[in-house]
Amino acid sequence: MKNLRKLIKEKEIIIAPGAYDAVSAEIIDREGFDVVYISGLGVEASDLGKPDIGLTAETEITRRAGIIVQSVNKPVICDADTGYGGLKNVWRTIKDFEAAGVSAVHIEDQTFPKRCGALPGKGVISAEDYVKKLRAMLDARRSEDFLIIARTDAKILGMGEVIKRLKIYTETGADMVFLGDFYTKDEYKQIVDKVKSPIISCDNAFMPCEQPDFSIEEWKEIGIKMVIYWSLPLFTAMKAIKKALQTLKSKGTVLEMRDEILSYKEYGEVVDLQKWLDFDGKY
Secondary structure, X not given: OOOHHHHHHHOOOEEEEEEOOXXXXXXXXXXXXXXXXXXXXXXXXXXXOOXXXXXXOHHHHHHHHHHHHHHOOOXXXXXXXXXXXXXXXXXXXXXXXXXXXXXXXEEEOEOOOOOOOOOOOOOEOOHHHHHHHHHHHHHHOOOOOOEEEEEEOHHHHOHHHHHHHHHXXXXXXXXXXXXXXXXXXXXXXXXXXXXXXOEEEEOOOOOOOOOOOXXXXXXXXXXXXXXXXXXXXXHHHHHHHHHHHXXXXXXXXXXXXXXXXXXXXXXHHHOOHHHHHOHHHHO
16 A cells, blocks of 8 residues: 555645546556545546436445556545445445555545535534544554545534534544535635644635635645645546537547547557556566
């Protein structure tokens, strides 16, 4: 397992684009990012063709995570929703993700069924009930190199509640804390000032909201340790596919898009084609 804990201590900030399958994870790795993040929304969309409303099963995403871990050379962090059930399910979830080789998971304090953090209408369980889940997570892991990330979506209850929960989750033993909502710069700075734990945030996914599209330098200034670009690869790929198919349908050719489409050679580089072609000759 790649040592994520060491990386967090060494880096001022970590930028983690969200993979939705193995090939998108390989591209993230090859482009030099320190961490590969597996987006719950991305898996739900690419695997099921459904929105991020809690339809993915634990076994589906742990299988996808295990394939991605084998495909890249960087630590992998995975979205584990609410833990897929009660305390026993949460315990099993941690066991399965750690066995798959993932370096960290985050589990949120939303009610079940959960929904995408960007959607209105979220509900949260009590901090006391979440702490029980967090204790089960910490008890289930075998190695402290496997990080437990506590996520809160409690902004609906006010900034005071968000900060209170992050402090409680940190004191309970979470290795990092994750903000599942969007915030202004002043709100982020208030949280960073009061919570003594490495903090993860989300980019604003190109959505109209109170959170600007902060640059990496602005994130550093705020003091956030990790920023997850959860939708960037998937949404970019979806738009590119749509454009290519519309061009083919309307013009009968995609030659004008040649510069926007990977060549077979470039595809082969991403998936290590030559290594596999040479495989049998090694033995």
